[in-house]
Amino acid sequence: MSASVPWARCVQRSGQTLARCSLKRTSVVAATCRAPSRARPSTLRSLTYLPMRRAQNARLFSTTARRLMPDEEDAFDPASIERESDEVDVCIVGGGPAGLSAAIRLKQLANEAGNEDFRVLVLEKAGDLGAHILSGAVIQPSSINELIPDWLDESNPDRFEHATPAGTDRMRFLTKTSSIPIPAPPQMSNHGNYIVSLNQFVKWLGERAEEVGVEVYPGFAAAEVLYNADGSVKGVATNDLGMGRDGKPKDTFERGMEFHARVTMFGEGCHGSLTKQVISKFDLRKDSQHQTYGLGLKEVWEVDPAKFEKGLIVHSMGYPLPKEVYGGSFMYHFGDNLVSLGLVVSLDYENPWLSPYQEFQKLKHHPLFKDVLEGGKCISYGARALVEGGFQSIPKVAFPGGALIGDSAGFINVPKVKGTHNAMKSGMLAAEAAWNALSSTDEGTVFLYEYEESLRKSPIWKELKEVRNMRPSFHSPLGMYGGIVYSGLEAYVLKGRTPWTLKHKTPDYASTKPADKFPKIEYEKPDGKISFDILTSVSRTGTNHEEDQPVHLQVKDWDEHTDKTYPPFKGLENRFCPAGVYEYVEDESKPHGVRFQINSQNCIHCKTCDIKAPHQDINWQVPQGGEGPKYYMT
């Protein structure tokens, strides 16, 4: 950090060093980057003015702070400080498989056309790329084969080195003590697929993106959608940093930053906080059904080598979930003695006593899993909601000035338990449409008609249409058994050629029934070897949030929330949250004898509360960039 070099100052944001060196694969201060200037990521080049911006902000704020008397502090409006802005060609929110594939494809096209100045920027809320990604993950390589054909080639020094070829597939129906083999439908055949840690894969994809010139900003949480005067999307803004829990700026206050682009893509994954707003603003669900969701909980274990079967893929239905609850488990053996084990629970469950976290702990005691885990070590835990609505729930994906890509739109093939290949492909299709649109005109609002069209002609559309009736068939009067039989018929005989399309029923938040309609579920205490209490699990996510900041789980009136939610549902938030964030603490001074509490530091960004809260009064917003879970090997 030398003051003599104008741009060689530490560019810090919330403890994150902004400038990252793609050669060193590490965060660096600009002056310490020894890469030739041509090879430096443009992040370094374009951010040289940032120290100045921070100095300006600091000056502005300290001036304001000096001037303010205590009784005036309340009147201070952070919005009165103008935000710095940056102008790029395409801004992508979310550095997941969809966002990074879109970014890489755009820069490939720009570089092929000799337009190296074409700026593509990716904003990612995690401190490091991949750190908020949670997935199975068995990936179908169709999209990565297309995007980076030599991704596994021995001759490629930058190949991805952590892919385990899929081996034996097993499908089981579980009762409490036994596991019954059932035929795996063709969709679930994994021949030719790879087991990976999606979090490692995304990190690697990010490096490939920087190599082709994408500007990747981890630690930047997009918090606000910006609009042009004509109503089209103008870009996004990151949130203000250094605000106290009381909503007042602290001396570390720093105004957010605006990123303006002619095309803004939302690749926030399932139930994105900005995607939600854009869908509503442009009424993108006008011709589609509501989205439906599941919550996936997952652990990675290092197991006894004698129990490890490299490439083994096991899926199950049945125990521990009651027959009215759709869901299932997965167990993938990959890498060196690693086992990825998880349970997906659909969020349209009715019984508020049900706890997806506790069901997952119960699952691990089933002999099918316990035998593998015993003697092993749990090395990570995480949870994330996933989209289950499929074909019926695909919204319009293009709107003036932008597009939805990946799980933000919702392209998971539920019977196949896969979404990564579709997320990537949708990003690539949107990229091609954006490149063509931006190349054909230098100004004015861009609308990606071509993306809507190419999506309909793509394998994504065909694949999701074919399986569209499987998930909703589990709502027939025959419940789970009816769904299994109907899905078998679709998989082997009908193959989606039926003239009908089954509808999704009630949205997840409205599916929960009052607690007094069900007997309370008593879960067994964890044994500390196979099953764990929730705080031990949360400690394995590495999650952290600065305590003195506005709560990012926004509930307007905590007492009103308690009045409406506690009496009928008896604290369901405590049970649906896989990180122990919500509590009702005994408090005799309160009307219901309890006080609502939000331990927001524990949040692992799974979005379940925003989806399942019965009165839709919990609004998940991004906290400060760089906060949240620090997943690795997930």
Ligand SMILES: Cc1cc2nc3c(=O)[nH]c(=O)nc-3n(C[C@H](O)[C@H](O)[C@H](O)COP(=O)(O)OP(=O)(O)OC[C@H]3O[C@@H](n4cnc5c(N)ncnc54)[C@H](O)[C@@H]3O)c2cc1C
């Ligand atoms: C438990 C589980 C198991 C799964 N198993 C499989 C499997 O075996 N195979 C498979 O193919 N798929 C699987 N999936 C689905 C797969 O993970 C998703 O389809 C895929 O990750 C979607 O990619 P995406 O880029 O759309 O979203 P994501 O992977 O969710 O990435 C979104 C990124 O955007 C960032 N972000 C969000 N909001 C903001 C914001 N406002 N500002 C900045 N950054 C933001 C997030 O931090 C994240 O990094 C599974 C999913 C789960 C939950």
Ligand code: SF4
């Ligand atoms: S608070 Fe909400 S988003 Fe955070 S972990 Fe709990 S349910 Fe998930």
